[in-house]
Amino acid sequence: MESIGNSGPSTAPVREETQGETFKLNIDFIKFDSPVFLLIAALVAVTALLYRKRDSYPSAQTQWPAVLRFITIGLILTGLAGPQFLKLTNNKCILFIVDISQSIHEKEKEAVRNYIRLKIEEKGKDDRVGVLLFAEEADLVIPPSGLSMDLLLSEASRLMESHEAGRGFTDIESALSAAVKLFPEGFQKKIVLITDGNENTGEASRLFDDLKSMSITVDVLPVGGVNHDEVLVESLHAPFEVRAGSPFTLEAALSSNTETTGSLQLIVDGQEKGFLKDQFKIVPGHHQIYRFPVVIEKSGLHDISVKLRAEQDGFFINNRAETVIFAAARPKVLFITDPASNNPRGPLKHLGRLLTDNSIDVEYLPADLLPAVSK
Template identity: 25%
Template sequence: VRSVIIALITVSLMQPVLYRSGAWESIVYLLDVSESVSPPAIQSAIQWIQQTNNLGHPDHSRFVPFAANSTVFETLEQLKVVEVATESSRGSIDQSATDIEGAIDTAIRSFAPHHLKRLVLISDGNENSGHMLNMLSRLKSENIHLYTVPIQARTNRDVWVENIMAPADVTAEELFPVEVHVYSQGETAAEVQIHYGDKTLGSRKVQLIRGLNRIAFDASIKDDAGPVTLEAEVKAPGDPFADNNKFRLSLVVEGRPKILYVEGHPQSAKYLQTALTNEGLNVNSVAPGMIPTSVEQLDAYDVLLLSDVPRASLSEEQMRSLATYVRDLGGGFILAGGENNYGEGGYAKTAIEEVLPVTFEAKKEKPDSVAMIMVLDKSGSMGGQKIEMTKEAAKAPLALLKDTDSFGVVAFDYNFYWPVKFQTVSNRSAITQAISTIIAGGETNIYPALREDYIQLAGASTQVKHVILLSDGRSWQNRKSPSRP
């Protein structure tokens, strides 16, 4: 994304000049000639390249102008007369986009063999095609030193879609969060839309500020299953470059989730079954005796729901298969309570109890002291109703804890912070207010937050210590590179 590239370019303000001896050095200069760079800035960059190359006297050098595409020149004179166009045409550089990733790939293949490899990137960092960060590991593995030199962008009121953030996988008809990142060079009114094929999934009129704007949507895709492409588009009055106003992202739509619903009171099954079906779930309702004993058959379902099913209604083989389905295959399991399964007895000392986060043993004595930390996922996938429900869940323990008990909240996206520092529960109103201020946004990185909780609780002297993780488990990391049209 552009912000990361700009940070990389900022580090390079030392203005690298290659003073060492040029023997056995191969240098490739990458020059951004896209529409976002002004012609005077390009000419200044060419002069800088000439001065630097003359000072360094490298054994081998190549010159690569790039925008949407790139080409390799052996001499600087060829670079000075490079042909450019506002659209793709044979023999010219297409200025309508900026593909730094593709340009670096071209450069890597242009180095002389058995030489020290030096790559000089001269750009405004406004990448809107490809993903430069994908090349960093390759540069490192091939021992290529990268130098970056900032180049001045055009002064205008350009607006563009820089990125789309959405879960990698969603289910059909499920409401999922989408966050569109729009960059604006000035304050302006705009309309941001999300499209899927010829359908508009969402549209918002917004007032853009100078810099990065994050616009959140809730979207759903009906009926289709398999890979699909979302397209975000921004429209603003007076926008001089329309070619960078769209951004595309691929995701996978799974079929409707399959639920195996087992009801202890068959006459009541229709109520929950109807509610689940209305939410877009595929529900198969069976009697307790019809629960498969084969793990392979259970694996055909996304979730198994037991509603007030007596322990005596299930065989040991059924319970062992259910436990294997949850523990080893990652199947979902919901145990809805009632007089048949909660309370002393119930599923105590069974395979089902082993895979549940609670036990059925009745504890008569309450602990003298409790330390509890809520770990709350505030990433972009938790937007909308999810984050509001999660914040209410984080507040719920306050009604049960004593004033002398300890409580804290860690919120995380890619990084973490403490909206509620680890403290006694006496000031409930301030704690509740702090939890309410949490806003969803960003990527997901769970481990650092959990490690912080462990360190905090390791030093606590309370009788009981709890960490409760509230998350949808969705990560926006390790996505394939998004692309523009």
């Protein structure tokens, strides 16, 4: 996210969580992790049909065992294909919380209007945008709606010019508290806080954990000339789908207006996993890219985030960025071997290697270790 005003870095949008039951689903399908097994299942089905045609009048004693055998094989192959039922949503509700206290000058307010205009132009057809203005208190609100860009901006500009009461104070805490009550249900929730950070009443930092627990992401956009050292995480990117146990690339973008030393920590599902880069030199500049190999062992959806710790910094809320990944489980094939053989894995050696090379786990089990079946 670009900064507004004369100088200073800013944040980029971070991963937003989805919740609720009224989302419009833009993807709703079944995905197969290893579709080659579906081809094998089709061949099995063709074989079954040919078998049935060959035996024109199969008896019940021969027919049903064959049917059950083919059904079992088909289910096993379908399981190996790794079916995944995916539903993804992208409807967003973005609320701009704009500081209009006396410390914000007219030139900077015009930059704010231009920035909001740009972001409204980027919003999706079903997204909603709202504007909350605050100084000592947040008492002028444009509720989140699907209004046109021109109507939204004209109303925001009018309110920014007309509001005078309490401009000597900046209470970010009350503004964030008011914003929580404005979000409609069924949308990803995001706050863009536009302020110079000169909070002289309230304590916004104690609300940030509560906002996270409510699945509300927060971006802080410094406005005007930032008169303090500032280091932040602009963005975090990773492929949405990865393979459990296999490395993938995590890309973090940093910005800084000062030279300092920092550490970048990896957090997976809320658990700290160590430092991706410890005690490294941070130089002034925007969009400094760092790439790291990361391995997730457990399959399923995971929250991935990085947290930056810098020796010289002003805002701390923008030192963290998040994304989400889906780690697909590795399929596994169990081979039953002959315990009496001198080389039980010999006949399966090449097939096992082929499966392993294609990220499929292989396990061998002697037949005499199978559970006994009572007659």
